[in-house]
Amino acid sequence: MMAQTFFNIEKAEGEEPVVHLYGRLDRDVVGPLWTTMVRSLEEERPRQIVFDLEEVAGIDTAGAALLQRMETFCANRGIAFFLKNVPYAVDEYFQYIREHSSETLYGQPGPSPDFISRLGQWSVDKISAMGAFVEFIGEVTWSSISLFGRSARSRLYELWYHLETVGAQAMSLVVALSGLMGMVIAFQSASSMKDFGISIFLADAVVIGVTREMAPLMVGVVLAGRSGAAFAAEIGTMKINEELDALAVMDFDLTTFLVLPRVLALALAGPLLTMLANAAGIFGGFLTAVLFLNLPAFGFIKEVKFALTPVQLYTGMIKGFSFGLLIGLIGCFCGLRTGVAPENVAKQTTTSVVSGIFIIILADAFFSGIFNVYGW
Amino acid sequence: MNGDQDNPIITVENLMVGYTGNPVLEEVSFSVNRGEVFTVLGPSGCGKTTLLKAMTGLLPFVKGKIRIAGEDIGPGHRRDAVRRLRSRIGVLFQSGALFGSLTLWDNVMLPLVEFTDLPPELIATVVQLKLDLVKLGKDGNRMPAELSGGMKRRAGLARAMALDPQVLFCDEPTSGLDPPTAVEIDDLLLELKSVLGVTVVLVAHELSTVENVSDRCIMLDGEAKTIIARGTVESLKRESKDPRVQAFFNRKVSSKHLEVGQLP
Missing domain, CATH: 3.30.750.24 (STAS domain)
Structure with a gap:
């Protein structure tokens, strides 16, 4: 009182x-x-x-x-x-x-560094992270070459397990998102096409939009948010719990044991999910065209058959593969870079999602340029 | 000093924690006197930490009564009793439970900024004093991840003591520490008791700490699910005939491992 x-x-x-x-x-x-x-x-x-x-x-x-x-x-x-x-x-x-009592206030936080120092520190951190990432890619490449040796069989089981988690378990989400995306493309294109009297080309817009662009991109976003984040958190937590040290002293190669199965699983799941997303997206567009825009079902299917060339599918799948690979690499890299403090897990998980989404959009732009040059 | 015996600061009556039909603890009754160090002993898995969680309002209990510093908590009592109670108690967790994203200084400062109206100059002085008391005066700007186990434990103690609680609960304060560091923690607990008049409730199985600091103790048993012995450490050690108590205090290897001719 x-x-x-x-x-x-x-x-x-x-x-x-x-x-x-x-x-x-x-x-x-x-x-x-x-x-x-x-x-x-x-x-x-x-x-x-x-x-x-x-x-x-x-x-x-x-x-x-x-x-x-x-x-x-x-x-x-x-x-x-x-x-x-x-x-x-x-x-x-x-x-x-x-x-x-020591009388001096030792731990009281001093003034925070000025803008220039912070910018400098930020640049140094980013550049060193990029250097480390390049080194990491080298390591993964090297261990994937050496994988064809003794331990390929045991890694196959791991790969299968991860393929199920990142691929099969993401199917429903990919179908739902891509289906909706197909519907959105159909609705968006409908009004402008109607003005020109070319409504039946809606099918072409849906096919090209979905297969070349939206399907791989949706898959990329789903993989980054679901699997890249999970990899970062999983490996990060293992680091905090000294599990990585335990593996290292038992002479496990961390890259072969932890990184490769995950990265390969994502690289395989990418194109497979892209195929699924293609189907779902085109079906979404079909439903919209037939149910809401009163286009003839048969005409739509005929137009889809015409527009859906192998090149459209390949370009999308190349993107899906690359996005999966990049997200897998970034997720594992972020996990391995986790510091000793537990809160770093959250930080690295966020970084993996943000960098993952950024890098797949960057790669998307790169691929669009390349495909354009080759006329694909 | 065995505390003020007529004026218990904690009374626990017929406490039952867990589920009806499958209790972790039942029929637990004891009282802790103001200004004493009271220890809850027992082997791993006997429900010591469960009891501590029930006493600090972290774990709801099935029946019974807990009264700490004039506040009744438990079934049938209002939530704000627990909130009022928490302004009078401090808890030192087994790992220190420091906030990893804050420096030590900020860890200790957090409750002071949040729950007092002190001006910033005095808060800074109090934080420095608390860190000085646990001999981490010069480490205020370090992050918890940079500290050793013993330092984390001491920093946790500084934070638990930030608001000058009447009762300090400590969950295994010295387990996993080397003997000199453990003795430092023991000394700190004794100083808190004698100079600051804090009542300390200790959950422990480290015998040396128990012997060094505790005035009275109770022992829990995992199978009996209740208190199997109570008294001073000395009395339990010397006078108890209970094999479970003896097994706890007399650590001996099984006689089959002794070489022939060696005295047991």
Whole structure:
């Protein structure tokens, strides 16, 4: 319970002020006392100040902090500071605190670095991360070559397991998203095509839009959010729990054992899911055309057959494969770069998703340029 | 000092934790006096940590009564009793449970900023004092991941003590620490008790810590699911005939491993 009145400043004419304190000198009361004292000492600048603790019933660390801080405050301003009638319990507590106190505030955070320093640090971090990523790609390539040796058989089981988690279990999500995307493309194209009287070419728009672009991109986003993040979190947690160290001392090659099965699984799942997304997307477009836009079903199917050339499928699948590979590499790389502190897992997981999505869009732009050059 | 015996700060009556029909603990009753170090002993898996969680309001219990620093918590009591209780207790977790994204300084400062109206200058002084008390005065700007196990434990203690609690609960404060570091923690707990008047409830199976610091103790047993012995450590060690208590205090290898001719 808070004390009723906790301090009183007595100041007789021509004499130095005496501060009487009452009750418990604890964290509930020292805040206002400190503010008042600082203000009145700054204004009046007495030669000395006396704290009379006769009526003080108890003290806590905040109270001790006040006395200690007040002493320093007065010393810095040339004011003599005295404690009077200190009860035994309070004195014992205060002495104990003083004995152990270092007085300097060592850990208090200093000013944060300026913009230029932060920019510099950021650039150095990014460049070193990029260097490490290139090195990592080299390692993965090397171990995938050496995989054809002794341990291929045991890795096959791992690959199968991961293929199921990242591929089969993502199917429903991919079907739902791509189906909706096909519907969106159909709706968006319908109005402008109607104006030109070429509504039947809606099928072409859906096929090209879905197979070349939307299907691989949707698969990429799903893989980055679902599997890339899971890889980063999984490997990161293993690092925190020293499981990676345990594997290393048992002479497991981390890249072959942890990274390769995951990356290969994603690289395989990418084109497979893209095929599924193609089917779902075109079906979504078909449903929209027939049910909402009153186009003839047979005409739509005929047009799809015409538009769906192998090149459209291959380009999409090349993208799907590359996106899977990139996301797998980034997910595992982020997981392995996790620091020793547990919160780094969350940080690396976020990084893996953000970089994953960024890099697949970058790759998408790159592929679109290449395909354009070759006329695919 | 065995605390103020007429004025228990914690009373636990007929406590049952777990599920009806499958309790982890049942019929647990004891009281802790103000200003003493009270230890809950027992082998791993006997429900020590469960009891600690029930006492700190982290684990709801089936029946019984827990009264700590004037607040009744448990079935039928309001949630705000637990909130009021938490402003009067501190908990030192087994791992230290420091927030990994904050420096030590910020870890200790967090409760002070959140739950007091102290001006920033005094908060800074209190944080420094708390870190000084656990001998981490110069490590305030380090991150928890950079600390050794013993330092984490001490930092956890500084944070648990940030708001000057009346009762400090410690879950295995010295397990896994080397003997000199463990003794440092023991010393700190004793200082908190004698100088700051804190009541300490300790959950432990480290015998040396138990012997060093505890005034009274109870022992739990996993199969009996309740208290099997109570008293001072010395009295349990010397006077108890219970084989479970003896097995806990007298660590001996099975006689079949002793070489022929070697005295057991």
